[in-house]
Amino acid sequence: MDRIKNGLRRIPIPAAFILCSIGCLLTALALTKVTVGAAKRNMTAIVSQYDQPPADGFYGIYSAEPSPEDQPEEKARLVIVDGGGEVQIARLAPLDAPDKKKFDFYAHMDEIAALWWYTVCLSLFALLFYRWKIRKPYKALMEAVGKIAGNDLNFQMDFEGQDELGRLCRSVEIMRQALVWNNRRMWDAVEERKRLNAAFAHDLRTPLTVMRGHAEIIEAELEEEAALGDIRASAREISGQIDRLSAFVNTMGRLQKLEDYEPNAKPLPVSELTGLLAKTAQFLYPAAAVKGPPDDSGLTLVTDREALTQIYENVLSNAVRHAREKITVSFRMEGALAAITVQDDGAGFTSRDLENASSAYYRGERAGEDDHFGLGLYISSVLAKKLGGGIELENAPEGGAKVTIKIQKDLSGI
DSSP states (O other), rough: HHHHHHHHHHHHHHHHHHHHHHHHHHHHHHHHHHHHHHHHHHHHHHHHOOOSSSSSSEEEEEEEEEOTTTTTTTOOOOOOOOOOOOOTEEEOOOOOOHHHHHHHHTTTTTHHHHHHHHHHHHHHHHHHIIIIIIIIHHHHHHHHHHHHHOOOOOOOOOOOOSHHHHHHHHHHHHHHHHHHHHHHHHHHHHHHHHHHHHHHHHHHHHHHHHHHHHHHHHHHHHTTTTTTTHHHHHHHHHHHHHHHHHHHHHHHHHHHHHHTOOOOEEEEEEHHHHHHHHHHHHHOTTOOEEEOOOTSSSOOEOHHHHHHHHHHHHHHHHHHHHHHEEEEEEEETTTEEEEEEEEEEESOHHHHHHHHHTSTOOOOOOOOOOOOHHHOOHHHHHHHHHHHOOOEEOOOTSEEEEEEEEEEGGGGGO
């Protein structure tokens, strides 16, 4: 039974329409013949009450107008065609009025039956075609469109038809999933912007407070005519805080541009990428060890070289700040992804670091009074997502932090 249902679902709509049309015509034709045959039998039954046909196996009986030689009292005669094709005429007595009406009704039954049965069959098969191919997908599509219009994407179209309307329903489901994904991206962007604004406001308070304090010192020193040395020191501190605020504002501009960044995917041989990793590591940390596939592997990535370089430099710079004596960089392929792992022998991540290290302006629980704003891993995470991957943070079993950059091997297919 399930096999029959699946077979009916696979029939295309034009083929289903043709099948219903042929079924309608054949059914109407059969019912018309049956009705006409019954009418002829009823006509024979009426005639048999007045006179018997001259031969058995007659084909049909038709009423005719009286001929001139008929007697005036005769109202009708019968033309009887037997099985051999010979025509015989039998004269009858006048038919009674009720029998005459019935006889005339049955005599035109072929015309009435054809019109009636073709109309009925057309209506029934049109209803069958609607229930078979139209009703369920139409109902599913209308419900889906209504929910989408009401901004309700928490549903799933489960129509299993495999014809044209079934494919249309699956296309609507794909559109719904795309809308859900886009809405999540927009929601994440809004939430991230809120976090950025909160971090911006929090970090802006400290330099402003320092500037305000030193400004008060300057005012007090000027009023008491104190030594100019303290005034110069306060002025230098205010200048430094102003420079810090300027750098902070510039980073906000860079983050805004990251949201609109579109990757420029180009072929990048793995041998060239390995050389780039080694060259960058040699520049930032000469003692770093770089491992990767052999130069003759022939592998090629299709990715954004500039974005990948920036991700790697940010992660490596973060490792350089925390490493004691050793940094290891390794490159490998994981199916459709390329993975670059940077591992140091520092103190590693705390539990809070693992949760928040990729957030904007998070500088870590062990951060000192350095001048970075805690944007390196955040920028790397955003760019890695745009390259079809992400960043994974963990502590190595032997100690130290371990950051893995994952990107799509072929960005052109996304």
